[in-house]
Amino acid sequence: MGNRMIAGVLVTPLREIDTPGGNVFHAIKASDAGYCGFGEAYFSTAQPGKIKPWKRHNRMTLNLVVPIGKVRFILYDERTDSPSKNMFAEVVLGNPGHYARLTVPPGIWMAFQGVAEQTSWLLNVADLPHDPAEADRKTLNEIPYDWSEIK
């Protein structure tokens, strides 16, 4: 990931707790930075190499955790009044090795790619329940980005 981050986006390292029989992994608490209410929790999966194209939530804040596998998220800021307008950012989350939470505020374009050898799993703890009307979509080519290598 680059040194600068898109305004309002957070990457928060998460703890793994050693526990007999199987460890515990934090995801999000109501008191955490980036938490802004509960609407729905759901999983998405990302198959190896596959890219899920651009989607922009206009009201939902995403809180994303990857407990298994590795996912590359590309964010693009098209907000006209943003200090990071037109900026791209790449964030890689995964476990083991990159166990953190990615908070994405409304108004940011995001696409993501599974970059593990097996299926990757993402948990989204969202502040709104799923509502197709609050999201916009674009095909992968409509927002130009060089996906050829992880930065």
Place this chain on the structure above:
Amino acid sequence: MGNRMIAGVLVTPLREIDTPGGNVFHAIKASDAGYCGFGEAYFSTAQPGKIKPWKRHNRMTLNLVVPIGKVRFILYDERTDSPSKNMFAEVVLGNPGHYARLTVPPGIWMAFQGVAEQTSWLLNVADLPHDPAEADRKTLNEIPYDWSEIK
């Protein structure tokens, strides 16, 4: 699982949504039966064959989903005023094949065992953040149960 269930415990089947590049799996919405507020979401893992011994949450409601692997939950009702007092119940959750949410109200003893060949993953969407003071623990032998075969 038996035909009767401990009072207040819910098992709710969950949907998997076909999606290009990787499917989506529901976990819990704020409007779902069994949801009673958000305090923390965290993962537990269960190693193959290992049993995590008895724990009773006295204030927390658990909402448990197993996106990967297979977990056998044994519940024991020791609530003095419960219509299912002294009842045991066994619930197996997993994916693929047993994809559902288990809601456990406060006051129920629970122990669980990983019964997949690989590590199993549990998501708990709890109405309270982690607080060791609201939970009681017992060793496996303190509540007698025949763990030798899945009922």
